[in-house]
Amino acid sequence: MLHPRPHPVRRELQGGMVLRTLEAEAELSGPCAVNAAVHGPEVGALLRSLALHHPDMDPRDVIWVEDQGEVVSTVCGIPWGLYLSGVQLSALELGLVATLERWRGRGFQRAMVGFFRERIQERGAHLSIIQGIPGFYRQFGYTYVLPLEGGLILEHRQLPATEHGLRVRKATPGDIPALAALHQGLTRELELHATRSEEVWSYLLEHAVETGTEGEFWVCERADAAAGYMFFPKHHFGDELVVSEAVATGTDTALAMLSHAVALSRERGTPGVRLSLHDGSTISQLARAGGTRHGPLRVAGVVPRHTEAPRRAAASAHRPTARVGMGRPHWRDCV
Known part of the structure; x- marks a missing residue:
């Protein structure tokens, strides 16, 4: 500023x-x-x-x-x-x-x-x-x-529309506390991830329109409480509808968000959905059986x-297959 x-x-x-x-x-x-x-x-x-x-x-x-x-x-x-x-x-x-x-x-x-x-x-x-x-x-x-894009590609036929009973809607600035809490909770399991203050969340939701980081945050609600969210960037490589960030607190939430992403892809005429998320996410695990991998940038x-400091941190990372969440920039980390 x-x-x-x-x-x-x-x-x-x-x-x-x-x-x-x-x-x-x-x-x-x-x-x-x-x-x-x-x-x-x-x-x-x-x-x-x-x-x-x-x-x-x-x-x-x-x-x-x-x-x-x-x-x-x-x-x-x-x-x-x-x-x-x-x-x-x-x-x-x-x-x-x-x-x-x-x-x-x-x-x-x-x-x-x-x-x-x-x-x-x-x-x-x-x-x-x-x-x-x-x-x-x-x-x-x-x-x-680190790999940047890539991910699992789902064609429409691989995930038919399902009844899930959860509500999926576009996020508003009023959702920032819930989005921040979901993001913080799910990133704890990652060896490397981006941090994000509520002020940065406000920037993303209120000041990214018509810019290179423009996109849509969608919230998945269970009993009127946020149970997950996902982000669809407007600008990306490829023709699919891309999910570059997603948090799901349960399998039902992940299925609801996948189903909604496929429905949006059909509605917008894209050839499928690409999940540019880390391999350990609940959504990636559910989609892997039917998805095909795209070569990463x-x-x-x-x-x-x-x-x-980074060298000390790297030396302390003892898990050989550590999961990471960075995502597309400049501001996205896949969870």
Whole structure:
């Protein structure tokens, strides 16, 4: 979010170019336009939404290079909270990486990544993560660590409509306490998962419309109490209806949510449902008998040299087949 005193950065680069960070809301138009041109309008909108509404954003996390006032290249530091083997970690995602085509190949990204590394240390973050072009970010010290998408694909015929007696409806901001409690309770069994404050929940439900993280949260109720929820992202790979996050407190809840997902898929004309969830979830276990696996993408991560916390956490993870829940970014963790 924009602070009253953002302490903006301005650094001269070679060739008269300038590296800058955000100072005022009016300056967002340039970085947003670059991301919209490179990635699509929803990503430009995402940058604006993050900068103005995400509770953990700092204006200095919005970074760009400009030429005589024209923004030509951007990166953005997106904050995460992570939990690894009993250790609470903070992470900064290198995201919204974009350079206008005629300005590529001039080293702007390398200059901004150098400043981004400074931001990692200023924030006291334990590690950085990225979701991007396979292989490209190895030059900046990143390596592949976790599967990102993929999952089980269900065709409509594999899960006929069933009577379950539970109510499934779209979530509202009034559901945030219940959603947060479900999320926290179910992530305790995971070796690695993202943490999420109620303020971040509010951001997701109220400020993600028309952005790259837009989607629908649906709540499953048993006797007027929330028994589970699921999230359908609007933007994803593939043509299926994707479930990128789901929590079910019982088999009946999982069946009700699967049935609802298939019904939505039929209604919206998609070829099936893809469960981009971890293999140990109740919903994945129920669906596995009839589903087929889709090849995963990858998320890359790097541990900065200045901290030993992630290494200590990794050393304490003694289960060889530990389950993880991260999911699609920037904000989703599959449960």
